[in-house]
Amino acid sequence: MFYRKKKLIIEKVPVHKIARQFGTPIYCYSFNQLKRNILNFKRNFTKIRPLICFAVKANNNYRILSEIGRLGLGADVVSRGELIVALKSKIHPKKIVFSGVGKTYDEIEFAARKKIFLINAESQSEIETISKVAKKIKRSIDIGIRLNPNVDAKTIKEITTGKYSNKFGLIEKDVFKLIKQFKNSKYLNIKCLSVHIGSQITSHIPYIKMLRSLQKIISKSKYRFEYVDLGGGMGINYGKNTKLLDYKKYSKEIEKFVKKNNVKIIFEPGRSLIGNAGYLLSKIIYIKKTNKINFIILDTGMNDLMRPALYKAYHNIIPVKKNSSKISKRHEFVGPICESTDKFLSLKSYQKLSEGDNIVICDVGAYGKVLSSNYNLRKNANEILIKSSKVFKIGRKDHLQNIF
Ligand code: LLP
Numbered sequence: 001m002f003y004r005k006k007k008l009i010i011e012k013v014p015v016h017k018i019a020r021q022f023g024t025p026i027y028c029y030s031f032n033q034l035k036r037n038i039l040n041f042k043r044n045f046t047k048i049r050p051l052i053c054f055a056v057k058a059n060n061n062y063r064i065l066s067e068i069g070r071l072g073l074g075a076d077v078v079s080r081g082e083l084i085v086a087l088k089s090k091i092h093p094k095k096i097v098f099s100g101v102g103k104t105y106d107e108i109e110f111a112a113r114k115k116i117f118l119i120n121a122e123s124q125s126e127i128e129t130i131s132k133v134a135k136k137i138k139r140s141i142d143i144g145i146r147l148n149p150n151v152d153a154k155t156i157k158e159i160t161t162g163k164y165s166n167k168f169g170l171i172e173k174d175v176f177k178l179i180k181q182f183k184n185s186k187y188l189n190i191k192c193l194s195v196h197i198g199s200q201i202t203s204h205i206p207y208i209k210m211l212r213s214l215q216k217i218i219s220k221s222k223y224r225f226e227y228v229d230l231g232g233g234m235g236i237n238y239g240k241n242t243k244l245l246d247y248k249k250y251s252k253e254i255e256k257f258v259k260k261n262n263v264k265i266i267f268e269p270g271r272s273l274i275g276n277a278g279y280l281l282s283k284i285i286y287i288k289k290t291n292k293i294n295f296i297i298l299d300t301g302m303n304d305l306m307r308p309a310l311y312k313a314y315h316n317i318i319p320v321k322k323n324s325s326k327i328s329k330r331h332e333f334v335g336p337i338c339e340s341t342d343k344f345l346s347l348k349s350y351q352k353l354s355e356g357d358n359i360v361i362c363d364v365g366a367y368g369k370v371l372s373s374n375y376n377l378r379k380n381a382n383e384i385l386i387k388s389s390k391v392f393k394i395g396r397k398d399h400l401q402n403i404f
Contacts, residue, residue, distance in 0.1 A: 010030050011032055013391055027382070031386060057076075059278070075096050077096060097119075118227070140187050141189070148166065158310070195210055200235040204253070211254070230268075236276055275365050282361065284356060285336065296353060297334055298336070301376070302339065305368055331347050337375060
């Protein structure tokens with residue numbers, strides 16, 4: 001994304017033309033950006049040669065998943081719905097891992113019958129349920145055991161998952177117990193040790209601590225895991241000059257870990273692959289000027305993009321047509337929803353804006369559209385995929401039919 005003659009361009013497409021042709025609000029994805037992110041991710045871990053399973057919860061658009069599958073990735077799913085979309089997108093079942101604390105018997109049976117790669121179990125009861133399913137279908141099931149390493153990921157409180165106060169994973173002592181109990185099971189094959197400590201992580205230190213916890217489990221249990229699933233969580237730069245994760249340091253530590261334990265690595269990244277490849281294009285409906293604030297009222301709201309309301313998450317907002325003016329007054333970009341949290345960004349100054357102008361909310365490719373709702377009975381935002389100078393409508397109606 002860049003400006004040419006003050007007009008915003010995504011790949012080769014001027015954004016104001018998208019607004020004119022397709023209307024707003026609309027999610028726009030850049031294929032090239034997605035591809036670059038995937039290649040970068042792979043490059044960061046070349047020596048490890050991991051199985052990369054895209055976290056479908058970050059973006060479950062069928063067309064996006066198909067592109068991701070074509071680029072060689074697998075999928076990390078957390079529900080029957082996500083599993084169906086991943087399979088429909090032609091992601092190979094042997095590259096699909098199933099995570100989540102609350103998989104039902106039916107979901108487990110469905111996944112097992114599809115012969116997916118791995119089910120990551122998170123509790124004693126779940127493991128027993130998987131075992132029952134295996135008995136029923138008369139086939140052993142490959143599982144991972146998810147460890148809760150009690151590591152603070154130093155990220156937004158709401159998206160940390162690896163502390164004992166979080167519902168995720170099993171505490172050390174229970175992991176040992178379950179390995180002992182099930183290592184010779186006829187129905188379960190403990191193939192993997194898994195972990196995921198949180199999202200939007202920007203330091204390698206929590207990851208190093210996490211590796212230490214995994215090491216302890218492997219060394220003490222003396223169990224031979226074939227895979228270690230390190231989850232996802234790699235943070236991105238939302239435009240606040242965030243210090244980013246040091247991939248080199250993380251990758252070096254993993255290399256040592258792999259050598260020592262002779263295991264294969266799985267990753268489950270979501271945000272780091274698709275986050276900065278998505279833009280939410282919107283139009284200014286009204287500008288309401290009060291003494292202190294210019295309220296910029298957009299045609300998109302928290303129903304389309306929940307992150308600012310839910311986590312006070314920062315998303316930059318940029319104009320589709322730049323000008324060189326600067327209005328030194330607080331600008332608050334808000335949506336039309338009847339909630340005071342329906343607010344995207346507040347800035348001390350902005351260029352001169354007019355009603356009818358288009359703006360773009362940045363970095364919404366991950367946890368954007370997937371968290372949207374019809375609150376206030378608002379229509380769903382459309383979606384398009386931009387590939388060079390081509391634009392494809394990639395709405396969901398068709399592929400989501402008959403999923404449930
Ligand atoms: N694996 C597991 C087991 C997960 O729970 C998650 C994310 C991921 C992988 C992918 O994490 P990522 O690489 O995308 O950070 N809605 C929040 C984020 C919730 C993340 C939930 N789990 C947000 O908008 O920031």
